[in-house]
Amino acid sequence: MSLAETTKAPTTGAARKPANVFVDGGSGTTGLGINERLKLQSDVTVKTIADDKRKDLAAKKALMEEVDLVILCLPDDAAKETVALVDSMGASAPKVLDASTAYRVAPDWAYGFPELTPDQAGKIRAANKVSNPGxxxxxxxxxxxxxxxxxxxxxxxxxxxxxxxxxxxxxxxxxxxxxxxxxxxxxxxxxxxxxxxxxxxxxxxxxxxxxxxxxxxxxxxxxxxxxxxxxxxxxxxxxxxxxxxxxxxxxxxxxxxxxxxxxxxxxxxxxxxxxxxxxxxxxxxxxxxxxxxxxxxxxxxxxxxLGKGASGAAVQNMRLMLGLPEE
Ligand SMILES: NC(=O)C1=CN([C@@H]2O[C@H](COP(=O)(O)OP(=O)(O)OC[C@H]3O[C@@H](n4cnc5c(N)ncnc54)[C@H](OP(=O)(O)O)[C@@H]3O)[C@@H](O)[C@H]2O)C=CC1
Ligand SMILES: CC(=O)N[C@@H](CCC(=O)OP(=O)(O)O)C(=O)O
The missing domain is CATH 3.30.360.10 (Dihydrodipicolinate Reductase; domain 2)
Structure with a gap:
């Protein structure tokens, strides 16, 4: 097991360290809304990237080695680029929550509307890749x-x-x-x-x-x-x-x-x-x-x-994916 893998937060369990999250596109409209919400959550630590490195794939990959989950608040093409990077990371890959339109009907992604059916929240909890709804x-x-x-x-x-x-x-x-x-x-x-x-x-x-x-x-x-x-x-x-x-x-x-x-x-x-x-x-x-x-x-x-239509829903999905209780 790699060092990075051992640092990933467990998805269940009682006492544990705060989960680490990276918001890719954190200075856009959706990203800022997520960051504002995450400031209020003591069980989540947000890892940030230097502004001049925010589009640098090597810097993103290094940061993603350190986190449990990455939230993509990017245009579709940039989201696909980060997902390709995650797919190249093997066992040290973080979970991905994508706010763009790129994967919303992809069969191997869970749709991030926990209220869709009685079992949807469980699917989101178990998934490595979740698309946040439009x-x-x-x-x-x-x-x-x-x-x-x-x-x-x-x-x-x-x-x-x-x-x-x-x-x-x-x-x-x-x-x-x-x-x-x-x-x-x-x-x-x-x-x-x-x-x-x-x-x-x-x-x-x-x-x-x-x-x-x-x-x-x-x-x-x-x-x-x-x-x-x-x-x-x-x-x-x-x-x-x-x-x-x-x-x-x-x-x-x-x-x-x-x-x-x-x-x-x-x-x-x-x-x-x-x-x-x-x-x-x-x-x-x-x-x-x-x-x-x-x-x-x-x-x-x-x-x-910007709430249940974007950043609020993203934080709700993030908490499910990290095995954290509802806000
Ligand atoms: N606004 C809304 O209500 C909703 C938006 N969404 C979706 O969320 C995603 C983001 O939208 P929104 O926040 O509105 O868009 P914004 O235009 O407000 O923000 C997008 C951000 O992504 C940054 N960015 C672009 N390319 C890259 C890259 N390669 N690496 C890192 N950062 C990059 C931009 O930086 P820069 O400007 O410097 O290029 C910008 O800060 C989109 O896919 C959108 O469809 C989803 C639900 C609702
Ligand atoms: C007013 C306006 O332009 N709205 C956007 C949708 C915003 C949104 O939720 O779309 P995504 O999550 O799919 O980005 C549009 O119609 O394209």
Whole structure:
């Protein structure tokens, strides 16, 4: 057994040293959010790389020899480059948690949405490679998967997902374009039907038909809403809003980070929701707005794109992968 291997933290056990973690891309939007969260965790030590060496592969490899887990907060190509480096390290390789889109539907990686199914947290705990979900898929999959699994929505239903994100979702360059006033106040995008989140959204929602996904970005920093309209009279069995809400409540009962809100129907008054209420948290709220009169429903997820949509989820996955208790 190599020296580096003996320094890796055990994944189970009571008394032990803090686990060592390296955040590759630690000065980007997602990386900074993870570092802020890790400052509050005494059972994790963050190992850093000199700024002028942060893109130097030999320096990265030397640092990765010392850590139990590396979190990649990089563009896809750079993430693939670091993963190739990890793959060359043999027994001294750290576990990898990747925040990019590169491995989200790769069969040999675990998908880092612990609430996906009752056994997903266990898969993440046991995996050496975990991909952190995209922000929009986190909302869409959380809403759709339990309803499809319960047989309330057929897997070939023509699903449309609409969403709005704060501008931090686009990383450093989009943040700069909103903050220097060159970006429009609001914009629809994804109108080429090829948004990078579609494959994971379809796969983990258990949908056989590719959804239509229309995201948008507004002139505020962070927070998002993901919504899925449903014409319930076209769905076999004609489920009502209460059936949908009950399936979600059953799936997420006891969950620390996913809250299923009471059914919102004609009697509830309101019919409005804004995207920023969960900012700086790792929470995800799920709503069913429904009309029995018109047999229509809209499923809505609210989350912080930098929280449960990125850095918060990464820290939740990191703790599972290191065998540490929930925050
Ligand atoms: N922002 C968000 O809400 C979310 C982002 N993500 C994903 O997380 C990843 C990072 O995104 P985000 O934080 O927004 O992006 P940013 O553009 O804010 O940050 C990316 C960081 O990576 C650095 N970087 C680029 N290439 C390398 C390299 N070869 N080695 C080391 N560092 C490098 C950049 O440094 P420099 O600028 O100097 O090149 C920059 O600091 C992306 O894959 C993104 O898709 C995931 C979920 C949500
Ligand atoms: C507003 C905005 O541009 N958002 C980004 C998604 C951010 C995110 O979560 O995407 P990844 O995790 O896949 O990087 C986009 O639509 O490409």
């Amino acid at each position: 922000c929009y898929p986190t909302g869409a999959i959380a809403l759709l998967r339990p309803i499809v699994d319960a047989g309330l929505l057929p897997s070939d239903y023509p699903v449309t997902v609409n969403a709005v994100s704060g501008y931090s979702g686009g990383g450093k360059s989009m943040i700069a374009s909103f903050e220097d006033g060159s970006a429009p106040s609001f914009e629809l995008y994804g109108l080429g039907f090829e948004h990078k989140h579609l494959p994971e959204m379809q796969l983990y929602s258990n949908l056989t038909r590719r959804p239509i996904f229309i995201p948008s970005v507004g002139n505020y920093r962070q927070g998002m809403l993901v919504s899925v309209p449903l014409q319930l009279d076209t769905v076999p069995g004609k489920p009502g809003g209460a059936d949908l809400q009950a399936a979600l409540a059953k799936r997420y009962a006891g969950s620390k980070y996913v809250s299923v809100m009471p059914l919102q129907n004609e009697a509830s008054k309101g019919g409005r929701i804004e995207p920023e209420a969960l900012n700086e948290t790792n929470m995800l709220e799920l709503y069913v707005f429904a009309s029995d009169k018109y047999h229509q429903a809209v499923l809505v997820a609210r989350l912080d794109n």
